[in-house]
Amino acid sequence: MQRRQIVVVGGGLAGTATALGFAEAGFDTLLAAPPAPEDKRSSAILGRSLAFLAELGIIEALQDRQAPLAVMRIVDDTGRLFRAPTVEFRASEIGLTAFGINALNADLAAALGACTGRSDRLEIRELKATDLTLEEDRAVVTLEDGTEIGADLVVAADGRRSPMREAAGIKAREWRYPQTAIVLNFDHTIDHNAVSTEFHTRTGPFTQVPLPGRRSSLVWVEEPKLAELYIDLKPEKLGQTIAEKMHWILGDVTIDGPIARYPLGGAKVERLTDRRLALVGEAGHAFPPIGAQGLNLGLRDAEALIRLVGESRDDPGSRVTMRRYEAARRSDISSRTAGVDMLNRSLLMDFLPVQAARSGGLTAMSLVPPLRQFAMREGLVPGAGLTGLPRSVRKWIGGDHAGRDHVE
Numbered sequence: 514m515q516r517r518q519i520v521v522v523g524g525g526l527a528g529t530a531t532a533l534g535f536a537e538a539g540f541d542t543l544l545a546a547p548p549a550p551e552d553k554r555s556s557a558i559l560g561r562s563l564a565f566l567a568e569l570g571i572i573e574a575l576q577d578r579q580a581p582l583a584v585m586r587i588v589d590d591t592g593r594l595f596r597a598p599t600v601e602f603r604a605s606e607i608g609l610t611a612f613g614i615n616a617l618n619a620d621l622a623a624a625l626g627a628c629t630g631r632s633d634r635l636e637i638r639e640l641k642a643t644d645l646t647l648e649e650d651r652a653v654v655t656l657e658d659g660t661e662i663g664a665d666l667v668v669a670a671d672g673r674r675s676p677m678r679e680a681a682g683i684k685a686r687e688w689r690y691p692q693t694a695i696v697l698n699f700d701h702t703i704d705h706n707a708v709s710t711e712f713h714t715r716t717g718p719f720t721q722v723p724l725p726g727r728r729s730s731l732v733w734v735e736e737p738k739l740a741e742l743y744i745d746l747k748p749e750k751l752g753q754t755i756a757e758k759m760h761w762i763l764g765d766v767t768i769d770g771p772i773a774r775y776p777l778g779g780a781k782v783e784r785l786t787d788r789r790l791a792l793v794g795e796a797g798h799a800f801p802p803i804g805a806q807g808l809n810l811g812l813r814d815a816e817a818l819i820r821l822v823g824e825s826r827d828d829p830g831s832r833v834t835m836r837r838y839e840a841a842r843r844s845d846i847s848s849r850t851a852g853v854d855m856l857n858r859s860l861l862m863d864f865l866p867v868q869a870a871r872s873g874g875l876t877a878m879s880l881v882p883p884l885r886q887f888a889m890r891e892g893l894v895p896g897a898g899l900t901g902l903p904r905s906v907r908k909w910i911g912g913d914h915a916g917r918d919h920v921e
């Protein structure tokens with residue numbers, strides 16, 4: 514039987530970054546990554562996740578295929594009785610040049626591919642994992658060609674249905690929302706000026722995120738039947754509809770490339786670890802694409818796991834390390850899952866007290882700068898709301914403005 518210190522199952526963005534991170538930290542690593550269809554989405558990478566990717570050389574490898582995110586704006590477009598004022602979160606207000614970057618997932622995958630190619634401790638097999646056995650002193654992954662690989666630690670980064678999680682008998686509670694996300698990219702005639710605008714509508718958020726040039730990506734959450742009607746529109750008519758829904762802030766809109774649809778759902782797992790097994794990315798948590806949280810959370814999983822395993826190098830998958838990983842990630846994952854769920858459901862509910870609470874929260878955010886600044890820091894690095902942003906993050910997105918620093 515072949516043997517590795519770490520086997521990562523799943524070559525999505527979270528799995529590939531995890532495998533590269535382990536290899537760069539000096540662990541013999543194997544990544545089981547069957548070919549997957551090209552991902553047409555884009556991802557906003559923020560705060561600590563950006564620092565993690567930057568340390569691995571991925572942000573540099575992206576070159577000019579990334580757009581900075583300097584301002585995040587929330588516009589209440591629900592037309593309800595209780596409406597919130599527009600809230601603008603400016604990176605400069607907390608001493609940063611940007612909150613992070615936005616890039617196409619295909620470009621992120623290519624940049625990751627360029628970096629994995631340089632790492633001599635990482636082997637990639639383009640094969641599915643078909644079985645997993647967990648023992649006290651090792652885990653065994655079976656690949657689809659019948660090869661068995663023994664490992665000190667297996668990382669399941671095999672997505673929200675996670676066959677490895679299932680093989681380990683870890684239960685997940687899944688739920689669906691009555692919503693579909695329409696995902697596309699578009700060109701526009703007015704500069705976005707590094708501003709992302711999230712319109713809160715009665716059917717869900719409608720979010721534009723800058724790409725390089727006069728181009729943006731869109732995640733438009735709609736009722737499933739309406740979503741299908743919009744997707745069937747002629748591209749010119751759809752472009753006009755999008756421009757209207759955005760109140761023409763970016764001028765005329767031209768759809769660029771294919772349109773994808775994602776039925777929205779969420780998942781919560783009973784635990785993130787087992788004997789010699791750790792879940793990373795959507796294998797460990799899933800929720801709707803609101804506020805650019807999913808991949809950022811997955812990258813924070815990866816960063817924490819690599820750090821903790823690095824602190825007990827003699828036995829990478831020990832019980833103690835698994836327990837520490839579970840403890841380190843629980844509250845970040847639970848609070849993000851609950852926060853996104855609450856925001857999404859509050860948009861869908863017509864119940865007046867819920868609308869009052871939602872608009873009250875946003876009003877307070879718009880009127881009280883310390884509250885807004887707290888939310889911005891907390892959004893970038895969990896726990897940094899009060900203490901200030903760590904140097905490792907400021908190093909990549911820090912500006913010349915005065916801001917509170919935190920020495921690690």
Ligand SMILES: Cc1cc2nc3c(=O)[nH]c(=O)nc-3n(C[C@H](O)[C@H](O)[C@H](O)COP(=O)(O)OP(=O)(O)OC[C@H]3O[C@@H](n4cnc5c(N)ncnc54)[C@H](O)[C@@H]3O)c2cc1C
Nearest residue numbers: 523525526527556557641642671672794795802807808809
């Ligand atoms: C419309 C939309 C927009 C989004 N925008 C953002 C954003 O701006 N910012 C953000 O942070 N997040 C965003 N997200 C969330 C983010 O895209 C996901 O959290 C992230 O892509 C999940 O990555 P992953 O690697 O965990 O899972 P996946 O991308 O699902 O990767 C899992 C991989 O495992 C592989 N696999 C499955 N089974 C096996 C097996 N048996 N053996 C080997 N491999 C296997 C699959 O082929 C796949 O490649 C968005 C999500 C959606 C739907």
